[in-house]
Amino acid sequence: MNQSSQKRILVDEIFGPTLQGEGPMVGMPVVFVRTGGCDYRCSWCDTLHAVLPRNRKEWRAMTASNILDEVKQLSNDPLWVVVSGGNPALQPLEELLRSGQQQGYRFALETQGSIVPDWFGQIDHLTLSPKPPSAGMETDWSALKKAVEIAKTGCAHLKVPVLNQADLSFVADLRKRHPELPLTLQPVNAGAQSGALQDDDNALHEKLMEQMRWLHEQVVARHWYDVRVLPQLHVMIWGTGRGV
Template identity: 40%
Template sequence: MTGQKPIPVMEIFGPTIQGEGMVIGRKTMFVRTGGCDYRCRWCDSAFTWDGTGKSKPMVAEDIISKLDTLAAGRFDHVTLSGGNPALHAGIGDLIHKLHAKNIQAAVETQGTIWQDWLTHVDDVTISPKPPSSGMETDWKKLDTFMTKLSPQKTSLKVVIFNEEDYAFAKLVHMRYPHISFFLQVGNDDIHTTDDTTLLTQLRYHYEQLIEKVMLDSTLTNVRVLPQLHTWMWGNKRGV
């Protein structure tokens, strides 16, 4: 169709539970787009940008019909993740068409590329990258995100692997104290298929992070979470 911008889609799956952040536990479908302007050292979805995965160009109608093939009538929430979904202008049309069907849209992005369609998203998670990722935050850019987005629909989520990341998380929270703030345990074993050992490690890291935050007077109105899908299904894709 004319005027429609195709979106490179890596995978569409669900229904499953949102395993992270502000709507953790919410029944949702996932649409994972290809391509990222970052290259985080520990990215658990590197197949979206490192050439090991293959995307398919799809317009909004194609995506909606795939979602319906998987679960018509059994979902009212779709999470757009990646890669960086904010690379793709065509997502605006997808959100509009989902809303017309009374389906909510959530987005996971790192806060590096602005799209006006972000203001129409029901749950926006901005996940600035801590030092362990090897990426650098453009604070001015992040400031513009935070002024444009509605605080009610927005959250910040920082993944923690080490002390430097924890210090970075504090900076983020202190800069935007009015935005819901989440600390997320980093998964440093993204390739293992040994779910039992992985869960033991992740529980240990979660406990350490909880203990730290509980003693911290600058992190009070915050939430500390694991990746619930990783606890349930390990590093499996499409869950």
């Protein structure tokens, strides 16, 4: 396809190879393509640079070919490409997925499942992260169900950040609605709620570990033995900010 005829994708940043920091692929070497724009405004969002319209001037409108060229410059050999955001479901990613897969790349995508384009069926690994009450957003259960139905067999996973007991009740409901899907829980990055913690690595790490210990205890008490509990590995290693 001619570049001039390709649809434009809003991109906040492209970086890597780095380690996938959260969810079921945690620890795997990947390149990140973080898109710009989101239909949610979560109270504890830690990537507002990819969410808020005021940052739009920093985003690039790129073709699929542009993006793949940058990915190739970062990685000598094809590897997993994680498409995140913001909400990447807002972007026209069909050509990026098709072209990249033809060249040996595999694509993992992370989204809350609020918007469900048909190209979800092209994703090699789809992480659906519906947001619990502490985020201050409403989950569209019908949209989430549609996303699960469109996804390739066996490639959809659930991931939920958890802050409090209300969030755990949300998780219990989610488990009943989608018992067929693997589920990962992670403690909410409390540093996203406190600017002071963002600049203090020791305080941020301790708060994350405090939340991690609490979440582990809650999961065991409920006998949720099929659930993974994982921290945000990238935050523990590099802290918060771009390019991690």
